[in-house]
Amino acid sequence: MSAGLSLEQAPPLSVPLRFFLSAPLFGLAAAGLLLWLGPDALASRWSAGALALTHLLVLGVLTMVMCGALLQMMPVLVGVRVARPRLLGTLCHGLLLLGTLSLASGFLGAGREAFRAAVALLGLGLGGFLAVMGLGLARVAQMQDNVRGMRWALLGLALTLGLGLLLGLGHSDLGLPLWRLPLTDLHLAWGLLGWIAALVAVVAGQVVPMFQMTPPYPPLLRRWLAPGLFALLGWRSLAAGYGLPLAQLPVLLLAALWATFALLTLRLLARRRRKVGDASLDFWRLGMLALLLAALIGAAALLAAPAAAATLGLAAALLFLLGFALSVVNGMLYKIVPFLVWLHLQQRLATRIEVRHRIVLPNMKSLLPEPRTRRQFHLHLAALVVLLAAVPLPALLRPAAALWLADFALLGLNLLGAARRYRAECRRIDRHPDAVSGSPASA
Amino acid sequence: MVAATELNLDVRGLPPCEPMERILAGSDRLAPGQRLRALVSREPLPLFPLLGQRGFDWRVVALAEGRCELLIWRAADLQAAAGDE
Secondary structure: OOOOOOHHHOOOOHHHHHHHHHHHHHHHHHHHHHHHHHHHHHOOOOOHHHHHHHHHHHHHHHHHHHHHHHHHHHHHHHOOOOOOHHHHHHHHHHHHHHHHHHHHHHHHHHOHHHHHHHHHHHHHHHHHHHHHHHHHHHOOOOOOHHHHHHHHHHHHHHHHHHHHHHHHHHHOOOOOOOOHHHHHHHHHHHHHHHHHHHHHHHHHHHHHHHHHOOOOOOHHHHHHHHHHHHHHHHHHHHHHHHOOOOOOHHHHHHHHHHHHHHHHHHHHHHOOOOOOOOHHHHHHHHHHHHHHHHHHHHHHHHHOOHHHHHHHHHHHHHHHHHHHHHHHHHHHHHHHHHHHHHHHHHHHHHOOHHHOOOOOOOOHHHHOOHHHHHHHHHHHHHHHHHHHHOOOOHHHHHHHHHHHHHHHHHHHHHHHHHHHHHHHHHHHHHOOOOOOOOOOOOO | OOOOEEEEEEOOOOOOOHHHHHHHHHHHOOOOOEEEEEEEOOOOOOHHHHHHHOOEEEEEEEOHHHOEEEEEEEOOOHHHHHOOO
């Protein structure tokens, strides 16, 4: 008998769901802020609005989903044992939620106390998450590519967090200087590429072949993408810190690396075995197209004159965050959430021997109906196109913000629908006339 | 000892979670002395705890390109288990 994994190692479904359901709320907050601030929001990367918006998105939406997904999927798919998953999930979620709100309010003028609170809350929340997940990964006996990749991505998060905490302390008026320019660029590069993009690439290696039914990624890419990425980010960091020559070369190589990853994923998606598409597939395609464009425009920004470089840099950043990272996270959620609901329902039914053969559970596809997810994809695409058009035409920023509001609201409603369906099915199992009253599996 | 008979299932190319659904349904249909041989595109790790909870034992035979073959039998069925030796 194969060494099987135990679902008991994974937290109850309510743990990842609270992360997944919180993410659209932060998206709504970010879109609401953009609507309120209007064209001033993106006038400069240093503006209070731009900084608050960015952190609401990267911490409140992207990191929120990624932490929730890792807590649940690592035990199920990789075999990582997470100590006290329910406690860790509850603490990490609460601290990340409050820390992100404190940080955004600090940027919006709430003062040094807000930054101090953000440093403590995010340091504890993400630091604790990193410690427990790192320990779990260190104990995995089988060194597969996905385990190696996860370690690199968590290292990326650790470096981003460390740099972010230093910047936060600088804002906290505790006597530490605010090394804004050098640290912000490093924090940004490690956060976007070393954490978010690295984790997407690792997870893609697992979920794209599994859920989109494509051939696997080439072993060479799965083995060397993360080390190559970290070598280039390290080179870039040292070159920037010590004023070394050829400081722009690693940036161009990073752009080439991610353009290659995007093209390869698009090729794999075109070769999928199942020809019928769905919204999740379209989110992945859009995400990869946006990543390719972000890499090309980001590289062009390096070579352009300063005035054009700022505009190109903003377009590349928007394409990366909202076009690539958010689209892919959306596409993953639309597969991971129904998969987890199905898995937990099966587990619950397995423990109720008396009704096991009398109840037919819904299949995965019916848990998140395609027309609803398709509608949200169309809203998401429209929001992205209008936002990109707002780069040269700032008057379009408010219409773009309104579309983002609708996009996040529909995402939240879709996820809430799957959560409600889970509760309804649990009740159907527990209240079946043949069910023996007793304690069912925890929800 | 009478050799175990087998129920064969090929679930390659099916979208998640259909392979797991069909394997669970096939396992439930196993007659005494019978075992299920399922061909899958990739090792379905989340399936194993579900099989264990339902009282089945299993063995995984790795094939080329990540594909594998699962052999599944009722844990208490000595005849089906012996067919694996």
